[in-house]
Amino acid sequence: GKGIAVLTSGGDSQGMNSAVRAVVRMGLYVGARVYFIKEGYQGMVDGGENIVEASWSTVSGIIHKGGTVIGSARCKDFRDREGRMKAAKNLIKHGITNLVVIGGDGSLTGANLFRQDWTALLALLIKKGDITEEERQKYSSINIVGMVGSIDNDFCGTDMTIGTDSALHRIIEAVDAISSTAYSHQRCFILEVMGRHCGYLCLSAAIGCEADYMFIPEFPPAHNWEELLCQKLESERSMGQRLNIIIVAEGAIDIEGNPISAEGVKKVIVDQLGFDTRITVLGHVQRGGSPSAFDRLLGCRMGAESVLALMEATQETEPCVISLDGNQAVRVPLMGCVLKTQAVAQAMKDRNWDQAVQMRGRS
Numbered sequence: 001g002k003g004i005a006v007l008t009s010g011g012d013s014q015g016m017n018s019a020v021r022a023v024v025r026m027g028l029y030v031g032a033r034v035y036f037i038k039e040g041y042q043g044m045v046d047g048g049e050n051i052v053e054a055s056w057s058t059v060s061g062i063i064h065k066g067g068t069v070i071g072s073a074r075c076k077d078f079r080d081r082e083g084r085m086k087a088a089k090n091l092i093k094h095g096i097t098n099l100v101v102i103g104g105d106g107s108l109t110g111a112n113l114f115r116q117d118w119t120a121l122l123a124l125l126i127k128k129g130d131i132t133e134e135e136r137q138k139y140s141s142i143n144i145v146g147m148v149g150s151i152d153n154d155f156c157g158t159d160m161t162i163g164t165d166s167a168l169h170r171i172i173e174a175v176d177a178i179s180s181t182a183y184s185h186q187r188c189f190i191l192e193v194m195g196r197h198c199g200y201l202c203l204s205a206a207i208g209c210e211a212d213y214m215f216i217p218e219f220p221p222a223h224n225w226e227e228l229l230c231q232k233l234e235s236e237r238s239m240g241q242r243l244n245i246i247i248v249a250e251g252a253i254d255i256e257g258n259p260i261s262a263e264g265v266k267k268v269i270v271d272q273l274g275f276d277t278r279i280t281v282l283g284h285v286q287r288g289g290s291p292s293a294f295d296r297l298l299g300c301r302m303g304a305e306s307v308l309a310l311m312e313a314t315q316e317t318e319p320c321v322i323s324l325d326g327n328q329a330v331r332v333p334l335m336g337c338v339l340k341t342q343a344v345a346q347a348m349k350d351r352n353w354d355q356a357v358q359m360r361g362r363s
């Protein structure tokens with residue numbers, strides 16, 4: 001059978017284990033040999049005990065765990081050809097010609113580069129005497145499929161990334177908990193949530209929690225936002241509301257591009273309204289803990305689809321990402337999505353917010 005390897009790379013997210021599990025089980029079901037590559041690309045470069053064959057039972061009892069049981073890492077070596085050469089040698093040693101990469105846009109860019117470089121890498125390995133001519137011919141191509149694991153939901157080409165829904169649940173739980181204590185003491189709470197340059201988590205949480213105000217990177221507030229914020233909070237209180245909830249995305253900025261921080265918002269409220277105001281930075285709590293039902297199912301479906309894509313791939317098949325389109329797991333061109341994701345990041349940097357939001361749409 002075909003040799004398939006699965007790795008998780010970049011920042012972890014809930015639901016990655018479900019995806020890994022589905023790759024292993026679907027892979028075995030279709031008669032492939034499946035390998036774990038531990039610690040992301042670093043494990044692929046280092047080889048040895050980082051590459052181990054998976055069995056049906058090795059992925060039992062992991063679907064409910066947060067993070068990734070096979071480890072993730074950022075790997076400098078893989079950015080250099082020398083590192084990628086070592087990685088290629090390690091794959092050939094195990095007869096692996098199919099790779100499933102679960103990570104962010106950086107990890108998928110690396111995977112694409114690895115595939116483009118494959119023929120050249122084999123030529124170098126031949127030259128060094130690390131592989132034989134028979135091996136070069138037998139392993140002349142590698143197929144790649146990606147899945148996006150990220151709580152930020154910042155990847156173009158998929159409706160949801162693996163982990164976003166769980167992070168959103170965690171945020172909403174936290175806001176609910178904070179709301180009850182805020183109510184008792186008539187306090188104003190400012191929560192900072194993750195998402196990098198994407199306001200998805202902040203916006204969704206704000207809607208789901210009846211927040212009074214939110215700040216997201218895609219929609220910098222007007223010049224007089226301090227005034228508008230205070231008016232809104234005051235009007236809520238005058239109508240009998242005992243608390244205020246404000247959610248700030250970590251990438252929030254004002255119209256000039258300056259960061260809007262929880263501290264900055266607090267200062268405005270305390271100075272102008274004198275409300276008892278507290279800050280809660282949720283931090284890595286959002287990335288941890290048990291994956292939601294949605295993320296477990298998403299991981300299952302994407303993982304299974306990624307194996308089917310590899311089974312059908314030929315030498316000419318371009319790498320794809322498994323994405324969620326409505327309620328369907330579908331294949332979309334990997335590099336197209338990565339380039340679009342990077343273009344969005346650039347548009348955000350250039351303060352072309354409307355363009356960024358438009359580009360982030362599904363296709």
Ligand code: ATP
Nearest residue numbers: 010011041074075078079103104105106107109110
């Ligand atoms: P996250 O969204 O959590 O940041 P990511 O996959 O974007 O995830 P990166 O740190 O950008 O995270 O990339 C993870 C790893 O992928 C890097 O440590 C590196 O090994 C590899 N990688 C990223 N970009 C490239 C590249 N251009 N060439 C080769 N390898 C790369």
